[in-house]
Amino acid sequence: MTPHKTVFIPYKPKTILNKAKRADHWFWTRYSAYPYLGCQHGCEFCYCREQKFSPYDDPADFSHVIKVKENAPELLRRALKSAPLDAIFTADYQPAERMFGMSRRMLEVCLEAGFPVFVLERNPGILRDLDLLKAIHQKARVTVAFSIITTPDSKNYDRVCQMEHLAPPAKKRFEAMQKIAEAGIPVGTCMMPILPGLCDDPANLEAVSRWTADHGGSFVLASGLTLSDQQKEYFFGVLRERSPDLLALYQRLYPPKSYGPVGMDFHQIALQIREACTKHGIRDRMPRPIVPGEKRTLNKRVVELLADQLHEMELNAEPDHRLWAYRKAAWAVEDMTEDIGLLHRTMGLKGLQAIPDIGQMATVVEGLLAEARKERSQ
Ligand code: SF4
Known part of the structure; x- marks a missing residue:
């Protein structure tokens, strides 16, 4: 040295x-x-x-x-x-x-x-x-x-x-x-x-x-x-x-x-x-920093929840096609310019199904959106 x-x-x-x-x-x-x-x-x-x-x-x-x-x-x-x-x-x-x-x-x-x-x-x-x-x-x-x-x-x-x-x-x-x-x-x-x-x-x-x-x-x-x-x-x-x-x-x-x-x-x-x-009561994932009050707060939180589940599935060595479905859904929600909450409120599940590349993940996303909304109201 x-x-x-x-x-x-x-x-x-x-x-x-x-x-x-x-x-x-x-x-x-x-x-x-x-x-x-x-x-x-x-x-x-x-x-x-x-x-x-x-x-x-x-x-x-x-x-x-x-x-x-x-x-x-x-x-x-x-x-x-x-x-x-x-x-x-x-x-x-x-x-x-x-x-x-x-x-x-x-x-x-x-x-x-x-x-x-x-x-x-x-x-x-x-x-x-x-x-x-x-x-x-x-x-x-x-x-x-x-x-x-x-x-x-x-x-x-x-x-x-x-x-x-x-x-x-x-x-x-x-x-x-x-x-x-x-x-x-x-x-x-x-x-x-x-x-x-x-x-x-x-x-x-x-x-x-x-x-x-x-x-x-x-x-x-x-x-x-x-x-x-x-x-x-x-x-x-x-x-x-x-x-x-x-x-x-x-x-x-x-x-x-x-x-x-x-x-x-x-x-x-x-x-x-x-x-x-x-x-030791901690996590193997980092929390996503989301700016309070920004327009796409819910989108970002839904993506975080999808990515957390993806990580879980990787740890469980789930098949690649399942991992890709979650990964692509996370990217699709991330790429949206509009508020996913507003889209869902006005068009329901059909609105989520219309998100490009969301595929059959719309119902999973709907469930995570409900979770994100619940957290926000607490
Ligand atoms: S960038 Fe990080 S890993 Fe590289 S020398 Fe600096 S502290 Fe070490």
Whole structure:
């Protein structure tokens, strides 16, 4: 681990807001806007070292050559003027933020525009902006997730810490989680990525869920490690140097040309996380941030309920055609421009059946709509 001098390169990109066709069913974000390229937390496993994300020839530069998008707040303000209301994945509290303050300024733009925000963070530095997050949450909703893949209780804690040695320790992230929860903002953990042989043992999955619940978190999401092109070689090099006993496992899970992990039973891990979350009274799904009073409140809640059921069915390994029916119904409701509640009030089930691509799911949607209405009236 040779220390590097950090270099900051300010520049002015032409655009800042990445837009998807619709919100995903995971973080519930449709947009993303990041203030920096490169990350001083320098996690060895970070997928951002892959060629398609990284502007660096040498993946090692990723952690100490930081490009600062100095016009990010202005670009964001302009882009949000014509963007339909939906959640934005933004802010980044790596140490550069203390010098440049771009995340704070971007959050100020989100507040001004009334857009919901999702922040995924490895740094308790986010607490500096708790006042602002509270204000956005009051107006438009905020969700925060801390990237945490291990706890001090875990048997591989020291080895995992080596993989993210430039980031503040997991304990500090949990303490920050507690403060965010106390401020009334939904917060939880993203176990991303679950490193094979280091983080995927049931005791670690249980410990992360328990620590999350004990610190006011309300959810744990998890996903596996992907490795491709220059990042795969880089990470194999890290293993060769620091954990050579794991190299053969990773070479088997991540053969040439695969993104991986090939042959890893992630379904089993998802079930174990579900079990641990249930035991500690939290969820393995993130709540959708929905702006109070917006026209499509019911649509968004119905989509959330459909996606929750889809997740349930995936855990139960239900057949693909059933999963696709729910997925397509969720997309169909998400894509509607009119209020699904009004449509149902004026046309009943026939109105729902007329939604493009809803197929035979209209009666399921009708049931979920009744549930969403009931919640709203409580
Ligand atoms: S904190 Fe996130 S973005 Fe930064 S290096 Fe680690 S995994 Fe990558």
